[in-house]
Amino acid sequence: MGILRFLAKRLLFSVFVLFGLSILIFLISRVLPGDPVRMALGPRAPEWAVQNLREQMHLDKPLPVQYYYWLVGALHGDLGQSLFTRRAVIDDIKEFLPATMELALFAGVIMAIFGILFGAIAGRYNNTWVDNVVRVFSYIGVVTPSFVFAILFLLLFGYLLGWFPTAGRLSPWVPRPPVITGMVTVDALLTGNWGALGDALWHMVLPAVALALGGMAQEARITRATISDNLKKDYIASAKGFGVPERLVMLKYLLKPSLIPTVSILGLDFASLLGNAFLVELIFNWPGFSRYGINAMLRKDLNAIAAVVMVLGVVFVTVNIIVDLVVAWLDPRIRLGAERGK
Amino acid sequence: MRRGTVFALSVLALVAFGLAAWAGGERVLRITFAWPTYIDPAVGSDFSSSSAFVNLYDTLVYPDVNGDPQPHVATHWEVSEDGTVWTFYLRDDVYFHDGTPLTAEDVKFSMDRITTIGEGYGFLFVDRVEGTEVVDDYTVRFYLKEPFGPFLTTLYRLYIVNKDLVEANIKRPGPYGEWGDYGKEFLLTHDAGSGPYMVKEFRVEEELVMVKNPNYWLPIPEEAPDEVRFIGTTEPATIRTMMARRELEISDQWQPQEAWKALDAMEGVDITSFFPGTSFYLMLHTRKPPTDDIHFRRAMAWAFDYETVVRDIFPGSIQSRGPVAQSLPGHDPTVFQFHRDLDKAREELRKSKYYDQLDQIEVEFHWIAEVPDEEKVALLFMANMAEIGINVKVVKVPWMSVVEEMANMKTSPNIVSIFVAPHYPEAGSILESRYHSSSAPTWEQNEWLLDETFDKMLEDALATVDREERFRKYAELQHYIMDLCPSLFLFDQVEKHAYQAAYIDWPAARGEVIPVMGYNMAARFIKVYPEKREALLKGG
Known part of the structure; x- marks a missing residue:
C-alpha cells in the first residue's frame, strides 16, 4: 500500500515536471532566431506557400495560442508535422525511437553486467593487481567519449579487420522482419526469423559496445567503491565470523546493498543514452532517435524538437521511477520507510 | 554452450553466404x-x-553536357513569336511504372500540382506559368504570363507524375482544397514516375x-x-x-x-x-557605410589575396571571373577579374570619401558558423585589409541568424560570405537571384543593389527567347556588375x-x-x- 502511494505521488509529480518541461521547450524552440518555415521551403519559395505552411502549423498565431494547439494535439497523440521529414512527428518517433531503444537496451545490458561484474571483482580484490587493471580501464572508459570508441571500433573492427558491419541495422540482403515493436532484434525473435536476428545482433555489437563503455566504466568504479567500503563493515565481519560461505557473503550480504548507488547511476546513464547516442548513431549510420533529435534542433524543426524533448523527459521520469522502485527493493530501509508513509 | 556456438556459427555462415551472394x-x-x-x-x-x-521521373527535355535542352519525353516543341506560348509534342511510348501511358494530362497535372503547392522547384513556374492546356493526348501547351527565354531549361525541373496514381492516393481533407493533400503523403515514400x-x-x-x-x-x-x-x-x-x-x-x-x-x-x-556552377561571394552592402562607396569596395577587391583561398583554403576550386560561375552556360570569359595589387588598392582607397576616417571606421564581416573554413577566409580578409588600413571586425553567425538579418536592409552587415548556386543552368538564374531587386531581402543578396537599370536589363535578357541573343545580354550584365563591384567574387566551388x-x-x-x-x-x-x-x- 505504501509503495502504491509512493508510486502515485511520483507519477503526480512527474506530470507537473513534464508540463513545465513542455512550456520551457516550447518557448525556447520558438525564440531561436530564424524562420523555420522559410528554412524548410527554401529562399525562393513564394511567400504565399510559406504563409500557407505557417498557417497550417499555427505559427501565425500568438505564442500562448500556439502552445494551446500543440498541447491539445499532444494530449490526443498528435505532435504535429515535421518540417523536414514532412510527415507526422509521431510517425517519426515510431520509426526512430525503437532503433535507439534497441541500441540503448543492449548497451544498458552490457553496462550493467560488465560494470557490476568488474566493479565487484575489483572491490573484492581491492588494492591488488586485479583492482589496478580494472581501475586503469575504468579511467580510460570514463574519460573517453563514446564517439571516440565508435570511430576506433569502426576503423579497427570494420575497416582493418572487417569483422563487423559498419553501417545500418541489417545487411541489404537480409529481409526485414515484419514490424511489431520496431526493434529489429525483438521483431526477428518474435517471428522466429533467426537469420535476421543474427544479422541484427551482428550490426549492433560495435555501436552498442561503443555506447556502453563509458557507463560501464562508471558503474564499475561506483560498484568497486561501495563494495570496498561495505567490505570493512561489521556485519560482513560478523557473517564471516559465523562461518557464512564466502560466496553467500559476496552475493547476498555484500553485493546486494552495494548495488544501490550503482543502480541509481545506471538508470540515469541508460536514459542519457537515448539523447547522447547522436554521434555513435551518426558514425554507424544508425537511423535512431538521438540523431533525429539533433537534426531537428539544427534545422529548427519546431514540432520535432518539442516531441524529442518530451519523449526524453518521459523516459527520464519513467526510468527514475523504476530506479526508485528497484532501490526500494534493494534497500529495506527505503521500502519500509515508504510503507510507513514517510 | 555447444548449442550456442553452433547457432553463432550458423549465423556467421548465413551472413557470409548472403554477403557473397548479394554483393558479389x-x-x-x-x-x-x-x-x-x-x-x-x-x-x-x-x-x-x-x-x-x-x-525516378522523366522530363519533357533533358540537358546535354553543355546544359542545352534535348528532346526527351517531348520529341519537339514550338514557341509563339511573342515567347509566351510553348507547345510540346510528346512521345506515345512512355509508360509509368504501373504501366499506364504518360500523356499530356499527366504533364498538365504535374505543372498544376507543383505551382499549387509552391514548394521545391515550384518557384521556377509559379510566377511565370499562366496555365497549361491539353491540346490532345500527346500535345501540351504552356501559356506564360510574359516571355521567358530560359523556360526550356527550367523544364529540367518539371518531373512528370502519374496523375491517376496520385489522384488515387490523395488524402482528404488537406491544405489544397478539393485536391486534399495533393498526394504529398503518398509521394513521401512512393514514386509516381516513369x-x-x-x-x-x-x-x-x-x-x-x-x-x-x-x-x-x-x-x-x-x-x-x-x-x-x-x-x-x-x-x-x-x-x-x-x-x-x-x-x-x-x-x-x-x-x-x-x-x-x-x-x-x-x-x-x-x-x-x-564545377556545378556554385560560387562563393563576399557580398558587400552597397547601401551601408563604408561599403556604399564604390572606391572603398574596389580597394577591398584589389587588396584581397584570391590565390591563397583557391590554393590553401578551398583547394581544387578556381578563382571566379565575375558574378557567374565559369561552368555555367551564359558565362562571359572576357569579364574583368581582380587580383591582389596593393598599389591599386591604396589608389582606390584614396579616392574613397571615407579615406580620411579610416581609423574611425570598422567593416563588419559575418561568416556562417556552420562552415568552419569560412573563418579562414574571414581572417585572411581581415589581415589583407589591415595592410591598406581598413579595420575589419570578424563575426561568427549561425546560419539562421544570417538569414534573418539579411532579410532587412538595416540589419544586413557590411559583408557576408556565402555560397550561392543557380536555380536553373543559365547565367540569368544567378544574375537574378544575386542582383535583381526582387531578391534583395533574401539570403542570396546582401548587396541591396536595388538598381533599376540592372533590373530592366535583366528582365529584357530573361524575356529573350533566342538563346544566342539572350547570352549576349547576359554578358553585358556581367560587365555591368563588374563595373559596380558590389561583391568580391572569390571562387567557383568544386564538387x-x-x-x-x-x-x-x-x-x-x-x-x-x-x-x-x-x-x-x-x-x-x-x-x-x-x-x-x-x-x-x-x-x-
Whole structure:
C-alpha cells in the first residue's frame, strides 16, 4: 500500500515536471532566431506557400495560442508535422525511437553486467593487481567519449579487420522482419526469423559496445567503491565470523546493498543514452532517435524538437521511477520507510 | 554452450553466404548523400532530392553536357513569336511504372500540382506559368504570363507524375482544397514516375532503394546498376570504411580535406572534381557605410589575396571571373577579374570619401558558423585589409541568424560570405537571384543593389527567347556588375566525389559533366562491374 502511494505521488509529480518541461521547450524552440518555415521551403519559395505552411502549423498565431494547439494535439497523440521529414512527428518517433531503444537496451545490458561484474571483482580484490587493471580501464572508459570508441571500433573492427558491419541495422540482403515493436532484434525473435536476428545482433555489437563503455566504466568504479567500503563493515565481519560461505557473503550480504548507488547511476546513464547516442548513431549510420533529435534542433524543426524533448523527459521520469522502485527493493530501509508513509 | 556456438556459427555462415551472394554478383550502385531526400518532385529541390528525381521521373527535355535542352519525353516543341506560348509534342511510348501511358494530362497535372503547392522547384513556374492546356493526348501547351527565354531549361525541373496514381492516393481533407493533400503523403515514400528506376524501399533519413525499371522506354545498358541505394550519411570515418570495404561506389561531396586525401590513397578509388556552377561571394552592402562607396569596395577587391583561398583554403576550386560561375552556360570569359595589387588598392582607397576616417571606421564581416573554413577566409580578409588600413571586425553567425538579418536592409552587415548556386543552368538564374531587386531581402543578396537599370536589363535578357541573343545580354550584365563591384567574387566551388574507379564507369568522372544539379547521378549512364569488384576484394 505504501509503495502504491509512493508510486502515485511520483507519477503526480512527474506530470507537473513534464508540463513545465513542455512550456520551457516550447518557448525556447520558438525564440531561436530564424524562420523555420522559410528554412524548410527554401529562399525562393513564394511567400504565399510559406504563409500557407505557417498557417497550417499555427505559427501565425500568438505564442500562448500556439502552445494551446500543440498541447491539445499532444494530449490526443498528435505532435504535429515535421518540417523536414514532412510527415507526422509521431510517425517519426515510431520509426526512430525503437532503433535507439534497441541500441540503448543492449548497451544498458552490457553496462550493467560488465560494470557490476568488474566493479565487484575489483572491490573484492581491492588494492591488488586485479583492482589496478580494472581501475586503469575504468579511467580510460570514463574519460573517453563514446564517439571516440565508435570511430576506433569502426576503423579497427570494420575497416582493418572487417569483422563487423559498419553501417545500418541489417545487411541489404537480409529481409526485414515484419514490424511489431520496431526493434529489429525483438521483431526477428518474435517471428522466429533467426537469420535476421543474427544479422541484427551482428550490426549492433560495435555501436552498442561503443555506447556502453563509458557507463560501464562508471558503474564499475561506483560498484568497486561501495563494495570496498561495505567490505570493512561489521556485519560482513560478523557473517564471516559465523562461518557464512564466502560466496553467500559476496552475493547476498555484500553485493546486494552495494548495488544501490550503482543502480541509481545506471538508470540515469541508460536514459542519457537515448539523447547522447547522436554521434555513435551518426558514425554507424544508425537511423535512431538521438540523431533525429539533433537534426531537428539544427534545422529548427519546431514540432520535432518539442516531441524529442518530451519523449526524453518521459523516459527520464519513467526510468527514475523504476530506479526508485528497484532501490526500494534493494534497500529495506527505503521500502519500509515508504510503507510507513514517510 | 555447444548449442550456442553452433547457432553463432550458423549465423556467421548465413551472413557470409548472403554477403557473397548479394554483393558479389549484383550490380549495385551505392551513393552517400546529406539527408533529407524528398522524392516528391513538388517538394524537394536539394542535391539528393534532385539526384533521386532524375532516376525516378522523366522530363519533357533533358540537358546535354553543355546544359542545352534535348528532346526527351517531348520529341519537339514550338514557341509563339511573342515567347509566351510553348507547345510540346510528346512521345506515345512512355509508360509509368504501373504501366499506364504518360500523356499530356499527366504533364498538365504535374505543372498544376507543383505551382499549387509552391514548394521545391515550384518557384521556377509559379510566377511565370499562366496555365497549361491539353491540346490532345500527346500535345501540351504552356501559356506564360510574359516571355521567358530560359523556360526550356527550367523544364529540367518539371518531373512528370502519374496523375491517376496520385489522384488515387490523395488524402482528404488537406491544405489544397478539393485536391486534399495533393498526394504529398503518398509521394513521401512512393514514386509516381516513369523513370529508369523505381522505388523499392524508402526509409526516411536512412536509405532510398531503387531498382531498374525493366520496361523503360529508352535502352538501359546491361552494365547499368540493377539496384541503386542512396545512403543518408556523410560521416567521414563511415565513408572511408565503406569505400575501403567496397560497400560504397560514390561518396557524397561533403568530406573534409584530410578525408579526400585518405580516399584518394585507396587502391581503385579516385577523386573526381567538377564545377556545378556554385560560387562563393563576399557580398558587400552597397547601401551601408563604408561599403556604399564604390572606391572603398574596389580597394577591398584589389587588396584581397584570391590565390591563397583557391590554393590553401578551398583547394581544387578556381578563382571566379565575375558574378557567374565559369561552368555555367551564359558565362562571359572576357569579364574583368581582380587580383591582389596593393598599389591599386591604396589608389582606390584614396579616392574613397571615407579615406580620411579610416581609423574611425570598422567593416563588419559575418561568416556562417556552420562552415568552419569560412573563418579562414574571414581572417585572411581581415589581415589583407589591415595592410591598406581598413579595420575589419570578424563575426561568427549561425546560419539562421544570417538569414534573418539579411532579410532587412538595416540589419544586413557590411559583408557576408556565402555560397550561392543557380536555380536553373543559365547565367540569368544567378544574375537574378544575386542582383535583381526582387531578391534583395533574401539570403542570396546582401548587396541591396536595388538598381533599376540592372533590373530592366535583366528582365529584357530573361524575356529573350533566342538563346544566342539572350547570352549576349547576359554578358553585358556581367560587365555591368563588374563595373559596380558590389561583391568580391572569390571562387567557383568544386564538387568532389570519391568513386570506385576500378569497377565503375561514371561519365561525369570522364569529363562528361552535365551542368545541372543531380543529373550526373543518373544511374542509367553509370556502369558497374561486379566481377572487377570481386577481384579487387580478393586482391585486397
